[in-house]
Amino acid sequence: MDSYDFDVLKLLFLGVLVNTWMMSGASASDSFNLEPTVTWQRRLCNESRLRWEVEVCGEDFKRDMAHIDPQQWCNLTYFMSEYYVFTLCTETKSQSIDCYWPNPLVESYIILIHKHFFSNCTIEKEMWVDPPDDTLTILILIPVFLTLAMIALVVWCSKRSDLLA
Numbered sequence: 001m002d003s004y005d006f007d008v009l010k011l012l013f014l015g016v017l018v019n020t021w022m023m024s025g026a027s028a029s030d031s032f033n034l035e036p037t038v039t040w041q042r043r044l045c046n047e048s049r050l051r052w053e054v055e056v057c058g059e060d061f062k063r064d065m066a067h068i069d070p071q072q073w074c075n076l077t078y079f080m081s082e083y084y085v086f087t088l089c090t091e092t093k094s095q096s097i098d099c100y101w102p103n104p105l106v107e108s109y110i111i112l113i114h115k116h117f118f119s120n121c122t123i124e125k126e127m128w129v130d131p132p133d134d135t136l137t138i139l140i141l142i143p144v145f146l147t148l149a150m151i152a153l154v155v156w157c158s159k160r161s162d163l164l165a
């Protein structure tokens with residue numbers, strides 16, 4: 001009964017970071033490809049549809065969790081793959097209907113799911129004091145540095161083209 005919830009947080013945090021990072025990479029290359037087609041317009045995110053799709057993902061997750069002994073609901077080992085499928089589901093559904101991911105609606109739904117399944121998992125006070133393990137730190141820092149490097153590169157390139165122009 002110690003760091004279960006911390007594990008969940010780590011998983012969610014990492015998932016969001018990695019996906020945000022991959023998405024920012026993807027959208028950057030998208031805009032490169034799409035820049036010449038001026039007439040192309042992004043469809044607007046349909047929120048009621050998004051709400052419905054995300055709930056479908058949630059129902060699938062609830063069904064999968066029902067197959068797991070509730071005593072193990074705090075043990076990440078048992079629901080990791082189900083949780084991953086759920087997160088992936090919200091992501092693909094969001095993108096299939098032209099909504100950004102993560103988005104506030106998906107986030108609040110994930111919090112709802114957490115309250116439902118993980119509310120009884122203990123959160124240790126020390127978890128905020130404990131230094132995260134090295135692997136986690138590295139995993140978190142890689143996308144951060146890559147993003148910073150990309151921003152620096154873009155700024156540098158635009159300054160350079162200003163000078164050249």
Ligand SMILES: *[C@@H]1O[C@H](CO)[C@@H](O)[C@H](O)[C@H]1NC(C)=O
Pocket residue numbers: 046047048049
């Ligand atoms: C959003 O999706 C719902 C359900 O699919 C549909 O009924 C509605 O017309 C859509 N709204 C817009 C603005 O496309």
Ligand SMILES: *[C@@H]1O[C@H](CO)[C@@H](O)[C@H](O)[C@H]1NC(C)=O
Pocket residue numbers: 075076077078
């Ligand atoms: C979670 O379950 C696995 C498999 O039964 C077990 O090896 C592991 O010790 C459990 N983790 C915790 C934190 O209890």
Ligand SMILES: *[C@@H]1O[C@H](CO)[C@@H](O)[C@H](O)[C@H]1NC(C)=O
Pocket residue numbers: 070116117118119120
């Ligand atoms: C959490 O504990 C309360 C009280 O013991 C219980 O009613 C509830 O069903 C539990 N929730 C989960 C998700 O295990």
